[in-house]
Amino acid sequence: MAGVGSACLTIGLFAALYAAGASVYGALNRRREWVSSGRRAIYCLAALCLVAFAILEAAFLRTDLSFALVAEGSSTDTPTFYKVTALWATQDGSLLLWATLLSLFSSAVLFLTRRTLRDIAPWATAVLGVVAAFFLLLMVGWENPFGTLAVAPQEGAGLNPLLRHPAMMIHPPMLYTGYVGFSIPFAFAVGALITRRTGADWIRATRRFALVAWTFLGTGIMLGALWSYTELGWGGYWAWDPVENASLMPWLVGTAFIHSIMVQEKRGLLKVWNVSLICATFVLALLGTFLVRSGILESIHAFGASTIGVQFLLFIATVIAASAALILWRLPDLRSEAKLDSLVSREAFFLLNNLVLVGLCLVILWGTFFPLISEALTGTEESVGPPWFNRLTTPLALALVLLTGIGPVLAWRKVTPSALRRILLVPVAATLAALAGLLAFTNAADSPASLAMFCFVAFVLTVVAQEFWRGASARRTMTGEAWPRALARLLGRNRRRYGGYLVHAGIAVLFLGVAASSAFLEQRDVRLSPGDSFEIDGYQVTYREATARLGGDSSGTGAPIAFGAVLDVRKDGKHFTLRPSRNFYSSADPSLGTISRFFEGEATSEVDVRWGLRKDLWLAVRPDISALEKPIAEADANFADTPGDVQALIIAALAERYRNDPPPAAFRAIASPLVAWIWIGGAIAVLGALVAMWPTPEARLRRVRAIYSARLGKELSRA
Amino acid sequence: MDPSRKRKLRLVIFLAAALLLATALVYTSFSASTEASKPSEVQPGQSYEMTGKVVNDSIERDGDELRFRVRDRDGTESVAVLYSGVVPDPFREGREVIVEGELKKGTFVAERDSLVTKCPSKFTKEKEGQSS
Numbered sequence: 024m025a026g027v028g029s030a031c032l033t034i035g036l037f038a039a040l041y042a043a044g045a046s047v048y049g050a051l052n053r054r055r056e057w058v059s060s061g062r063r064a065i066y067c068l069a070a071l072c073l074v075a076f077a078i079l080e081a082a083f084l085r086t087d088l089s090f091a092l093v094a095e096g097s098s099t100d101t102p103t104f105y106k107v108t109a110l111w112a113t114q115d116g117s118l119l120l121w122a123t124l125l126s127l128f129s130s131a132v133l134f135l136t137r138r139t140l141r142d143i144a145p146w147a148t149a150v151l152g153v154v155a156a157f158f159l160l161l162m163v164g165w166e167n168p169f170g171t172l173a174v175a176p177q178e179g180a181g182l183n184p185l186l187r188h189p190a191m192m193i194h195p196p197m198l199y200t201g202y203v204g205f206s207i208p209f210a211f212a213v214g215a216l217i218t219r220r221t222g223a224d225w226i227r228a229t230r231r232f233a234l235v236a237w238t239f240l241g242t243g244i245m246l247g248a249l250w251s252y253t254e255l256g257w258g259g260y261w262a263w264d265p266v267e268n269a270s271l272m273p274w275l276v277g278t279a280f281i282h283s284i285m286v287q288e289k290r291g292l293l294k295v296w297n298v299s300l301i302c303a304t305f306v307l308a309l310l311g312t313f314l315v316r317s318g319i320l321e322s323i324h325a326f327g328a329s330t331i332g333v334q335f336l337l338f339i340a341t342v343i344a345a346s347a348a349l350i351l352w353r354l355p356d357l358r359s360e361a362k363l364d365s366l367v368s369r370e371a372f373f374l375l376n377n378l379v380l381v382g383l384c385l386v387i388l389w390g391t392f393f394p395l396i397s398e399a400l401t402g403t404e405e406s407v408g409p410p411w412f413n414r415l416t417t418p419l420a421l422a423l424v425l426l427t428g429i430g431p432v433l434a435w436r437k438v439t440p441s442a443l444r445r446i447l448l449v450p451v452a453a454t455l456a457a458l459a460g461l462l463a464f465t466n467a468a469d470s471p472a473s474l475a476m477f478c479f480v481a482f483v484l485t486v487v488a489q490e491f492w493r494g495a496s497a498r499r500t501m502t503g504e505a506w507p508r509a510l511a512r513l514l515g516r517n518r519r520r521y522g523g524y525l526v527h528a529g530i531a532v533l534f535l536g537v538a539a540s541s542a543f544l545e546q547r548d549v550r551l552s553p554g555d556s557f558e559i560d561g562y563q564v565t566y567r568e569a570t571a572r573l574g575g576d577s578s579g580t581g582a583p584i585a586f587g588a589v590l591d592v593r594k595d596g597k598h599f600t601l602r603p604s605r606n607f608y609s610s611a612d613p614s615l616g617t618i619s620r621f622f623e624g625e626a627t628s629e630v631d632v633r634w635g636l637r638k639d640l641w642l643a644v645r646p647d648i649s650a651l652e653k654p655i656a657e658a659d660a661n662f663a664d665t666p667g668d669v670q671a672l673i674i675a676a677l678a679e680r681y682r683n684d685p686p687p688a689a690f691r692a693i694a695s696p697l698v699a700w701i702w703i704g705g706a707i708a709v710l711g712a713l714v715a716m717w718p719t720p721e722a723r724l725r726r727v728r729a730i731y732s733a734r735l736g737k738e739l740s741r742a
Numbered sequence: 743m744d745p746s747r748k749r750k751l752r753l754v755i756f757l758a759a760a761l762l763l764a765t766a767l768v769y770t771s772f773s774a775s776t777e778a779s780k781p782s783e784v785q786p787g788q789s790y791e792m793t794g795k796v797v798n799d800s801i802e803r804d805g806d807e808l809r810f811r812v813r814d815r816d817g818t819e820s821v822a823v824l825y826s827g828v829v830p831d832p833f834r835e836g837r838e839v840i841v842e843g844e845l846k847k848g849t850f851v852a853e854r855d856s857l858v859t860k861c862p863s864k865f866t867k868e869k870e871g872q873s874s
Contacts, residue, residue: 185832257828378756382763389767397775405775406791415770548828550806625832645829649803689806691828 024078025090028169031075035122036159038068043152050145050218058145062133065148068155069126076123079168083110088179091170092116098179102581108192109182114316115168117195121312122158124196124203128232129155132207136228138730143225146214147207154206157338165331184608184625187580190250197243198270202308204236205277209305212298213346216353223288226297230288231716233281233301238712240274245705256628256643258546258693260701263412268391269311272384276304279380282430286370289435291360293374295350298357300377302346307384309339314391365437372430379426383419387412413541417472421479424534427527428483431520432490450485457481470542476534483531487524494521518714525711533704539697546694552687560694562640563593569646569685570604571678573671582606584621584674585629586646586681588688592633601631603644603690616659618673622648639698645689651677776842781812782819786845792821798835812839812850822848827855834859 042064049057082090083106086099096116097109110116129151136144162168186192208229215225247267248260261267280300286293313335350357363371389396390407397405432446458478461467467474494517495509504512514521545560556565570587587604610624633640658673665673776791784790797811797820806826813820815838823841833839839859843852 255830257830378759385763386767389771393771393775394778397772404778405772406778407771407775411770411774414774415766623834647803 024082024087025169025171028075028078029163029167031071031078032119032159032162032167032169035068035071035075035126036156036163038064038071039152039156039159041152042068043149043156046145046148046152050142050149055141058141058148059137061145061148061152062137065126065133065152065155066130068152069123069130072119072123072126075169076119079116079119080107080110083107086179087175088177089171089175091172092168094172094176094179096180096182098181100581101179101182102187104189105182105187105192105581111195111199112182112186112192113168115162115166115170117199118158118162118166119168120196121199121203122155122162124199125151125155125158125206128200128203128207129210132211132229132232140211140214140220140224140228142218142220143211143214143228146217147210150210150213151206154210161331161334165334180611181608184580184582184606184627185254187582187627188250188254190246191254194243194246194250197239197246198311201236201238201240201243201270201277202273202312204232204239205273205301205304205308207232207236208280208301212301213349216298216349216356219353219356221294221298221353221356223284223291226284226288230281230284231718233277233284234712234716237274237277237281238709238716240270240277241705241712242709244270244274245702245709249702252641252698253630253632254627256630256691258630258641258643258691258695260698263387263390263409265391266315268387269307269314272387272391273304273307273311275380275384275387276300276307279377279384280304282373283377286373290370292363292370294357294359295354296374296377298350300381302342302350306339306343306346309335309342313339367433367438367443369430369433369435372426372433376423376426376430379419379423383416383423386415386419390415420534421472421475424476424479424483424531427530428479428486431523431527432486446486446489449489450482453485454478454482466543470538473538473542476538480531480535480538484528487528487531490524491521514714516719518717518719522711522713522715522717525714526708527711529704529706529708529711531704532700532707536697536699536701536704540695540701544693544695544698547692548689549692550687550689553685555687557692559640559692560638561594562692562694564601564642564692565591565593566688566690567591567600569682569688570602571682572604573675573678580606580627580629582608582627584678586648586678587629588644588646588690590642590690592640599633601633601640601642603631603642604629605644605646616656617663617665617670618658618677619655621670621674622651622655634699636699637696639693639695641693641695643691645691646681647686647688648681650684650686651681654680778840780814780817781821781850782814782817784821784845784850789842789844791840791842792823792850793838793840794820795838796833796835801835810835812841821845821850823850823852825852825857827857830857830859832859833857 042061044061045057045064046061049055049059049061079090079092081087082093083097084103086093086097086101086106088094092110092113092115096113097106101109111120129148133144133148133151136147140147208225211225211229215221244267247270251262252258252260280297283293283297283300287297313332316331316335363374365371390412394404394406397403428450429447434442458474461474461477467477491510491513494513495506498504498509498513499506502509502512547557547559549557551557551566553566553568556563558564567589570585570589572585572587574583584607585604586607587602590601590603592599592601606627606629607622608624608626609621611620615623628643628645630641630643632642654677658677662669662673776789778791778793781792781794784792792812794812794814797813800809800811800820802809808825808829809822810825811820811822823843825841825843837859839857841850841852841858842856843850845851
């Protein structure tokens with residue numbers, strides 16, 4: 024089967040190249056049959072990639088260890104859920120996932136535009152074909168996911184324990200869907216530039232793809248943060264790590280893009296800006312894919328030295344150079360159709376939000392690449408840490424949240440002072456009330472930046488609520504509907520607008536969580552013996568007893584050994600228990616003893632969190648197994664060649680010894696206020712984005728009309 | 743104000759803001775950064791971000807404190823590290839680590855909670871790992 028998979032990829036490479044060649048030839052010589060053929064080659068490519076993907080996935084499910092990739096990233100004792108997902112935890116497998124998603128998205132967009140955009144679509148096909156060809160070439164030439172082993176090993180290496188977390192396994196496909204999604208508007212922007220069709224057609228055709236990409240990328244980032252919070256055992260959700268930054272940068276520029284294209288759709292402004300933004304987004308998406316693989320930057324997720332770094336850099340450099348050349352070449356065609364009338368208008372504020380978003384991205388780009396920059400400039404490799412990132416991004420984030428509130432309620436073109444007063448009166452009053460309340464009843468003033476953020480969040484939420492109220496009450500006056508019905512109809516009939524408001528509310532709520540949890544969290548690191556207790560933020564935490572469990576851990580990660588603790592927590596007469604633990608995975612290193620190898624492999628924290636809307640109590644344990652070192656060494660010496668069942672007995676005895684006489688264990692406890700609102704805000708934003716992108720019946724009607732009117736126009740011009 | 747002057751003014755403001763941001767970036771990053779260095783390069787009296795590999799059989803736990811040696815990635819010269827705080831999950835002998843601190847009397851005294859261990863990544867090749 025591996026041969027069939029390899030063949031699929033090789034044929035796919037030719038299909039992608041053919042798609043690019045045929046559509047360019049067809050576009051240049053006005054031969055429509057060639058264009059159609061190129062488009063169909065992309066469909067073929069999608070089918071080939073799907074077959075290859077299915078073969079590899081089946082190999083993972085069967086744990087066919089003759090596949091090098093399966094032996095490397097999975098094993099027979101890996102739980103089934105993680106067998107499925109182990110495919111994209113490997114370098115080669117993740118490239119295949121990228122290519123498969125790209126071919127599927129390309130097919131979808133080319134199918135949807137097959138009867139419209141006759142000028143632009145062939146060039147977009149060519150661009151998508153070239154991008155797909157690049158990824159296939161990487162796999163065919165250097166990183167073939169279908170490599171086989173002459174002698175299949177007895178057992179695979181297993182999936183990296185740190186990745187055994189539900190969020191982490193959905194996170195890569197989400198990110199890739201986001202990255203891939205942005206290549207669609209990029210391809211059509213290039214097509215629009217080449218054919219000088221620089222109006223809003225390419226934007227209308229691909230706007231929804233940009234939204235889908237934005238949503239998936241955002242969801243992926245959120246899931247990554249959730250993984251960091253619950254799996255990595257340090258208690259934070261964001262560390263400004265290069266790999267995290269790599270996913271955030273295209274999202275920020277993509278956010279700028281989905282805002283500024285509205286200005287072009289409505290007013291014919293910002294054309295150069297829009298094509299530049301989408302080119303930048305695509306380049307950053309490639310850069311994100313590359314950073315994760317290259318190992319050029321020190322990162323907590325060191326991604327072993329790779330064989331494809333140079334190819335990636337060359338491709339990224341080519342994309343940058345070609346996009347820049349194309350934009351410069353078409354500069355005369357990108358003149359605005361109108362002028363900015365007033366600085367107090369929606370378009371001006373959208374431009375401002377764009378500048379803030381791009382500024383944020385530049386800050387993060389600079390910080391991420393600072394080790395390389397400083398090495399080039401001064402000869403020594405230096406790096407900037409999270410405090411630097413926090414200091415520079417905080418003011419920009421504040422500005423961004425404020426603009427989130429103001430931008431969407433301003434009218435296009437120009438806003439009169441009286442209209443401005445009417446719109447902003449209630450929100451400003453609410454903001455001031457929030458400020459007064461926070462100062463009077465809380466200690467929020469300890470952190471001025473957080474205090475400002477709380478006020479801005481109040482502002483945004485009031486603005487959004489006011490918009491919903493105004494819209495719904497207008498409907499009520501017109502139709503006499505009840506409140507719930509009026510609100511639902513309002514949302515259903517104006518999905519783009521009110522979906523967008525929901526996204527804004529979600530982002531504001533998210534920042535509420537970020538501001539509160541980053542400035543007001545309390546953290547304690549303690550060492551406790553059973554019976555000891557400590558206090559954190561009013562919680563009285565007592566270490567009741569040690570636990571030691573073999574096999575079948577509660578979260579289904581397949582860890583053989585888990586040592587943990589049971590802790591009683593009391594606060595204000597309420598009582599609950601937390602059970603953090605630490606999983607030990609066996610090591611495959613043959614130089615270790617038969618017993619010690621069970622303790623010398625990877626270990627992961629399985630933290631326990633008491634989730635709460637007001638406060639999370641997060642607890643991780645680090646059992647001290649040094650007391651077991653002596654018995655383990657003795658067991659190694661005495662039972663060097665024992666069969667598996669005796670080893671199990673010895674380990675069970677060791678576990679019992681730990682349970683009965685536990686040495687002091689190290690605990691980290693974090694009381695983090697409002698952190699749950701980060702996830703809630705993220706969910707609201709995703710929900711809003713879904714509302715905004717869901718097609719309406721009217722939109723379909725409009726599309727059909729557009730097709731017919733385009734045809735009519737052509738007939739008329741021919742006549 | 744006539745439109746062309748207005749546009750010019752906007753451009754100037756925009757460029758000034760961009761310049762301000764750029765200066766802030768350059769200035770703050772160079773002043774806030776810490777130098778990355780190998781164990782063989784650290785000198786007393788200056789704080790470093792040291793990267794290297796944990797020497798085999800060098801890890802000793804002593805209550806809250808952790809002592810281990812870090813050697814150059816491609817060398818044998820090593821320096822003793824005294825560390826307290828949270829130890830990341832993937833911390834092991836032979837792994838690459840990053841730790842911030844200062845050399846005091848021959849021991850690299852690390853800042854609390856500054857230890858970062860590079861995880862044996864999902865993209866690491868076992869094949870390459872074994873051959874090296």
